[in-house]
Amino acid sequence: MTIPRGRAIRIEPLPRLVLFDLDDTLCDHDRSLEIRVRHAFEPFFDDEDALNRAVLRSLELAHEGTAHFEVVLAEFGALTDTALEHAAERYISDRYRGLELFDDALFAIEAVKHVAEVGMITNGPTDIQQPKLDLLEIEPLFSFVLISESVGFWKPDPRIFQLALEQAEVEPHQAIYVGDSVIADVPGAHAAGVGAVWMNRRGIDWPGERAPDVEVRDLFELLTALGLEQAE
Numbered sequence: 001m002t003i004p005r006g007r008a009i010r011i012e013p014l015p016r017l018v019l020f021d022l023d024d025t026l027c028d029h030d031r032s033l034e035i036r037v038r039h040a041f042e043p044f045f046d047d048e049d050a051l052n053r054a055v056l057r058s059l060e061l062a063h064e065g066t067a068h069f070e071v072v073l074a075e076f077g078a079l080t081d082t083a084l085e086h087a088a089e090r091y092i093s094d095r096y097r098g099l100e101l102f103d104d105a106l107f108a109i110e111a112v113k114h115v116a117e118v119g120m121i122t123n124g125p126t127d128i129q130q131p132k133l134d135l136l137e138i139e140p141l142f143s144f145v146l147i148s149e150s151v152g153f154w155k156p157d158p159r160i161f162q163l164a165l166e167q168a169e170v171e172p173h174q175a176i177y178v179g180d181s182v183i184a185d186v187p188g189a190h191a192a193g194v195g196a197v198w199m200n201r202r203g204i205d206w207p208g209e210r211a212p213d214v215e216v217r218d219l220f221e222l223l224t225a226l227g228l229e230q231a232e
Helices: 029-044 048-061 069-075 081-092 105-113 126-136 158-168 185-191 219-225
Strands: 017-020 117-122 144-147 175-179 195-199 214-216
Touching (some): 029 048, 048 069, 105 117, 117 158, 126 144, 144 158, 158 185, 175 185, 185 195, 214 219
Parallel strands (some): 017 117, 017 175, 195 214
């Protein structure tokens, strides 16, 4: 199934509640991961091209953890007991290395707050997601933040969306959820009866089954879909 990228669909009527995902919707988790892997591998590669290829290989194999480091280092002839141990240490030394908000995040959140309540639903362990929120300094912008481990439900379980609806005292049809995950965000919103807005920053074709209600390539496109004025 293919959905036109950034299709211009107006969201009407305006929702009373706009819910946001965190990773790769508001903050660039993928870029941070690449920076962490590069930091982990740098001491063991003299050739920049080989380092670049090793980083890409790592990202192909896994998006979390260091269990695959042995395979990658072996493939590039850089595997020793010391290298494996030190690479893992460097990777975990700063979980939030290079983590930043996307340039459109703060502007968009503030713009949406003028017309709707804003909340956040993010999957992950509390001891990882909460420090991330503290680092990015965005939690005060939201009426509430639901972290999956803290509430006991993980997207796409509709119950975590239902908790958000209860917090805001709105009905499902009065809310939308903006998230990038084809597996967790769009199906979870649909299961809860909430409008699903797919954040497609990579500009790929929709790979799932039931299509999102709206597709946007950045948060400025979300503002356009909501009929809100945006910065040039």
